[in-house]
Amino acid sequence: MLFRQSLEIRYRQDLFQSMQPSSGTVAITPLRADKYIAMSMMQKAIRRGEYEFAFSAAQNLLNSDSRAFWRRMCIIVFEDIGIANLDLVGRITIAAGDSRLRQKLGGDHIVAATLVSEMCNSEKDRTTDDLLEFVERSAVLRNLRDELAELDLRGRLAGAMRNDQRFSHQATAAWAASVGLTFEPTKISDRIACPTAYFETQIEHGFDRTCVELSKLGLSRSGVPLAIFLPLIGRKLASEQTSASDDPFPPATLIKGIPSWVFNGHTRTGLAAFREYLTRSPRIKNFVDSNSTKELSKPKIVASLIFRLESGQMTKRLHWPTGDHIRVAIEQLGWGIPDEAVSEGNRIILDEFDLINDCRATAAQLYL
16 A cells, blocks of 8 residues: 555655646637547557647547546556556556646646646557457467366466566466456356455565556556556567567548548448448459458448557557567457458458548548
């Protein structure tokens, strides 16, 4: 408890020192669009380091629902910043949970302006999100997930603390111990999980205390379970070399003042555009018709391919061997198509991005 209190005090002090003057930063015009477009634009703009777009969207969300905005900030910082900047993770997590502190710092808009700017300029890492997808969906871990489903909490915790095994196996055990495997009606034992026991056991086994406390805060304030991986990633990263570089971005255009990359599968404009794309591209239509597993609609299959090539790309991405290996692995997993079809789908999407953006512009005429 004393460690957590001292950590919170430190981050509060850092917040007071980091606040920027309000002149100019809050003069950016709030985005005029629905909340789904605003959420997409803020997160994608942060990934790309596009501050004006990010803060324009942030103001939209703040004006409509400040509580939802701060929860979203917690989600983004764990998904897209993570181990690359623990101090920023700490400050955002503390600020998000304390409205009185934000008022002392100048109010929501001032605090958001500073923190969004720092997120745009920070090194970034998506290993928490990549690891979650790999643990949940990878076929190579299917037998391990089945084995863990039959273990009690003690057995799951033992696997989560073992550093002498594959990192993906340790992470899967951590997932099972802390929040539970994906529930299956025939496997009631999948529910055997306890975040409190998981975090306490990590402290007993010498995991970085700051990572553990931030993970606990992140889980409670964002509701996003991927936060539980932060201590595992922190320990693994400590023994590896790192660098940072910008990802390549496909062509983009402005559509009614909004970047085309905003219109993804989580917006109705994006899904409408992908339906249009399926009618205008014989290549993508034939590909989806031939490879669909019927688990997703055809526009969402297109959306999943586009996410990997556009929405998930970032500036200042942290590179480290384990994180890069996990990223490569999840980029080969197919959403609604077989894994072996992903590379062909990627080639088609990259060849036809100009057409995709034209379809987005067409859809925007109806929805914006």
